[in-house]
Amino acid sequence: MNNSQINQIKDKAFQYFGIFCTLIGIVLLVIFIGSILIDGLGRIDWNFLTSLPSRKAEKAGILTAWSGSLWIFGLTAIFAIPLGVSAGVYLEEYGKKNWFSNLLEINISNLAGVPSVIYGILGLEIFVRTFKFGGSLLAGSFTLALLILPIIIVATREAVKAVPHSIREAAYGMGASKWQTTYTQVLPAAGGGISTGIILALSRAIGETAPLIIIGALAYVPFVPTSPLDEFTVLPMQIFNWTSRPDHAFVVNAAAGIILLLGITFLLNGIAVYFRNKWQKKVKW
Amino acid sequence: MENTSQKNINNEDQSMSQDTTEKSKVILESKKANVYYGDMHAIKNVNIKMRENSVTAFIGPSGCGKSTFLRTFNRMNDYIDIFRKEGEFYINGKEIYQKDVKVEELRKTVGMVFQKPNPFPKSIYENVAFGLRIQGIKNKSVLDEAVEKSLKQAAIWDEVKDNLKKSALALSGGQQQRICIARALAVEPKVLLMDEPASALDPISTAKIEELIYQLKENYTIVIVTHNMQQAGRVSDRTAFFYIGELIEFGKTKNIFTNPKEELTERYITGRFG
Ligand SMILES: Nc1ncnc2c1ncn2[C@@H]1O[C@H](COP(=O)(O)OP(=O)(O)OP(=O)(O)O)[C@@H](O)[C@H]1O
Ligand SMILES: [Mg+2]
Numbered sequence: 333m334n335n336s337q338i339n340q341i342k343d344k345a346f347q348y349f350g351i352f353c354t355l356i357g358i359v360l361l362v363i364f365i366g367s368i369l370i371d372g373l374g375r376i377d378w379n380f381l382t383s384l385p386s387r388k389a390e391k392a393g394i395l396t397a398w399s400g401s402l403w404i405f406g407l408t409a410i411f412a413i414p415l416g417v418s419a420g421v422y423l424e425e426y427g428k429k430n431w432f433s434n435l436l437e438i439n440i441s442n443l444a445g446v447p448s449v450i451y452g453i454l455g456l457e458i459f460v461r462t463f464k465f466g467g468s469l470l471a472g473s474f475t476l477a478l479l480i481l482p483i484i485i486v487a488t489r490e491a492v493k494a495v496p497h498s499i500r501e502a503a504y505g506m507g508a509s510k511w512q513t514t515y516t517q518v519l520p521a522a523g524g525g526i527s528t529g530i531i532l533a534l535s536r537a538i539g540e541t542a543p544l545i546i547i548g549a550l551a552y553v554p555f556v557p558t559s560p561l562d563e564f565t566v567l568p569m570q571i572f573n574w575t576s577r578p579d580h581a582f583v584v585n586a587a588a589g590i591i592l593l594l595g596i597t598f599l600l601n602g603i604a605v606y607f608r609n610k611w612q613k614k615v616k617w
Numbered sequence: 618m619e620n621t622s623q624k625n626i627n628n629e630d631q632s633m634s635q636d637t638t639e640k641s642k643v644i645l646e647s648k649k650a651n652v653y654y655g656d657m658h659a660i661k662n663v664n665i666k667m668r669e670n671s672v673t674a675f676i677g678p679s680g681c682g683k684s685t686f687l688r689t690f691n692r693m694n695d696y697i698d699i700f701r702k703e704g705e706f707y708i709n710g711k712e713i714y715q716k717d718v719k720v721e722e723l724r725k726t727v728g729m730v731f732q733k734p735n736p737f738p739k740s741i742y743e744n745v746a747f748g749l750r751i752q753g754i755k756n757k758s759v760l761d762e763a764v765e766k767s768l769k770q771a772a773i774w775d776e777v778k779d780n781l782k783k784s785a786l787a788l789s790g791g792q793q794q795r796i797c798i799a800r801a802l803a804v805e806p807k808v809l810l811m812d813e814p815a816s817a818l819d820p821i822s823t824a825k826i827e828e829l830i831y832q833l834k835e836n837y838t839i840v841i842v843t844h845n846m847q848q849a850g851r852v853s854d855r856t857a858f859f860y861i862g863e864l865i866e867f868g869k870t871k872n873i874f875t876n877p878k879e880e881l882t883e884r885y886i887t888g889r890f891g
Contacts (some may be wrong), residue, residue: 498735502797505693505731505750506804507724516751521738 365594372587382589385570388433389581397548397570399556400469400549401538401596404566408537409482411504413530418432420488420526427513444482448531451479453545470560475543487529491522492570523546524611531604535597541568567593641669642709644808645690649704652862654683654697659685661862662704667855672830672839674849674870677859678890679878683842684732686859688808690840691727692720694881708808725746725752728801730749732813732842734793736785741768741777744785744796748804758890763803770830771799809833815848827852846886850874858882 337396383393387471411545427433455475503513519526544566551573553565565573567589618766645667652660659682667673675683685694692713694700707711713723725748725878736744743750745764753759764781767787768774773795777783785796794814801809811830815823830839830852844847857867858881866873879882884890 408829496735498731499737501693501731502735502737502800503747504696505691505724505729506800507721508751508753509721512751517745590773594754 361579368587368590368594372589372591375584375588376591380585381592383555385390385552389579389585392574392582392585394567394570394592396553396556396587397589398592399555399563400564401566401593403469403557403560403564404473404476404544405534405538407469407560408460408473408476409530409534410418411473411477412484412533413481415477416484417488417526418528419481420485421492421514421519423485424489424492425510425518428544438487440482444486448479448540449542449546451475452543454478455543455547465561465565467550468561469557469564471547471563472544472549472566475547475559476537476540478589479540479543480537481532483536484529487533488522488526490524492518493527494525524608527611528604528608531600531607532576535600535604538566538596538600539568541566541572544569567596641671643667643707644669645673645840646708646760646851647686647689647704649702650686650689650705650706652682652689652694653699653701653703654685657736658800659862660689660702661886663863663864665857665867666747666842667838669838670834671855672834672841673852674851674856675840675842675859676844676856676885677865678885679844679889680858683859683864684812684844687812687840687842688729690808691724691729691810693729701775708716723803725804725809726806727808727810728802728806730794730798730809730811730814731828732816734790734797734817736793738784738786740782740797741785741788742781745799745803752804760820764799767803768796769800769881770802770829770833773799791818791821793826795817803881806837808838808840811839812846813842816844822849841861846874846888847867858885 381398382395383391384395385397386392423436425431427436435438452475455471455478459465459471459474460467463471465474498516499521500513503517506514528612548562549569550565551569553563555562557564571586571589573591573592577583622693624711643666646661647665648666650663651658662886663686682689688694689702689706689710690713694702702714708723708727711718712816737747741766745767746760749760749763765774765778768777771806773792777788777796785793788796794817798814810868815826818826827848833839841849841852853870855861855868856870856873858865858873858877860881866877866879868878873882874886877886
């Protein structure tokens with residue numbers, strides 16, 4: 333056998349291996365989603381969505397959980413987006429490039445990889461204890477905002493960096509100040525990338541449980557939160573709580589909850605993709 | 618050095634050659650201009666005067682400093698960390714690197730067109746209106762009027778008048794460049810710096826831009842960098858030949874092309890260089 337034949341065999345082998353790996357992922361996902369749909373789809377109805385939790389599985393609803401998730405989503409967005417985008421823009425456009433900014437850059441990237449439990453402990457110490465927010469929505473969303481801040485900062489920097497220098501030159505050349513250039517040209521041009529990053533970060537926040545458990549969010553909350561200082565639960569915690577019950581009826585509830593959570597996550601990802609495509613079409617260099 | 622006054626300039630106002638623009642006012646001037654990028658000496662002791670309503674062409678081999686020198690006049694080099702300059706640069710008698718000069722204001726007086734068309738990823742209308750918008754002008758009819766006027770000046774109104782909302786990026790390179798010219802004209806600068814504005818364009822677009830320069834001359838002082846000798850010959854009143862950072866020869870275009878004083882100039886314009 334000569335060299336090229338060996339290469340061809342290697343090529344084929346790798347191709348089949350690749351297909352195999354891809355299939356494993358897809359098959360597992362299909363099985364997982366399929367079994368959950370079978371278990372839980374029948375359980376989702378208006379009653380389920382609008383009922384408070386209960387000790388009886390058939391009566392238990394998911395209202396407090398999804399409204400808690402919605403609150404968390406909104407508050408986290410309000411805290412994390414302005415901070416993250418401003419920080420990203422500052423670092424990329426304004427900050428001087430020196431050893432300190434390099435250090436910052438490395439640290440921010442590392443922060444994006446820190447386990448979420450650690451953020452929970454930080455949140456517990458700062459927001460729950462020092463600021464005395466207790467196990468409230470405020471403490472939870474501050475903690476999650478910290479958690480996703482690095483993701484938003486990194487995404488913003490990447491998006492801003494991708495805006496061609498010639499656009500900035502054009503704006504400066506017209507007598508635009510730095511801020512005008514950033515605000516009227518760079519940010520809109522980077523908007524697709526930034527909003528994609530934001531949505532992906534937020535969909536991560538929605539799925540988080542560990543940090544919220546640590547700051548003391550409750551699994552059983554018999555009311556819908558009406559202010560940021562209320563105690564709360566969220567979908568993943570409710571699901572976790574239900575799956576740990578021995579009664580099978582609760583497992584069905586959990587499956588229904590997972591469908592809801594998956595639905596929300598897919599929806600958010602869908603929106604992210606939509607934004608990205610729309611922007612890419614508009615901003616083509 | 619900062620105190621060089623109007624008087625001083627007027628005294629030195631006798632020019633080296635006689636052409637129709639001889640008596641008009643000096644708008645752009647450099648005195649003992651030196652530019653460095655780090656250790657690299659990019660512009661060497663250049664003294665030059667450019668007059669109102671004239672077209673000056675900068676020619677010279679690649680890397681000789683034409684763009685560098687051009688960009689000192691609207692301070693676009695300020696963004697380069699290793700950029701450093703010595704000497705004085707005047708626009709309309711005012712030294713532009715003095716502390717009290719606002720770069721933003723300066724650039725409203727000195728517009729620029731870049732080598733590569735660089736329209737904003739926005740509509741044609743918004744591209745042209747940009748300069749006025751950032752000056753805080755919101756009045757729709759004022760903007761409409763300025764957009765139409767500038768697009769007409771840039772000889773592209775007829776091609777785009779029905780599609781002003783269309784993205785400027787959807788236009789051809791030549792159209793984009795004319796949009797960029799319209800964008801620069803919309804704020805009615807005094808000076809227009811053009812860095813190889815037609816180098817990316819086909820002959821038809823190039824011809825349109827040359828025609829445009831010819832017409833703009835009535836109201837603007839234009840400096841154009843070009844690698845195209847015929848173009849320099851067609852559009853400019855005066856030509857400045859640069860070589861490795863030095864201004865070798867500067868004079869009436871006709872003289873430079875038919876009867877250059879320096880051997881280097883002659884060799885360059887006749888294409889015998891190397
Ligand atoms: N940002 C920069 N940093 C360092 N050196 C630079 C920079 N810009 C230009 N130079 C150097 O300065 C010299 C002059 O460059 P410049 O761009 O002004 O030349 P040019 O005459 O415009 O050339 P071309 O005809 O190719 O556009 C070159 O040697 C170039 O390498
Ligand atoms: Mg150049």
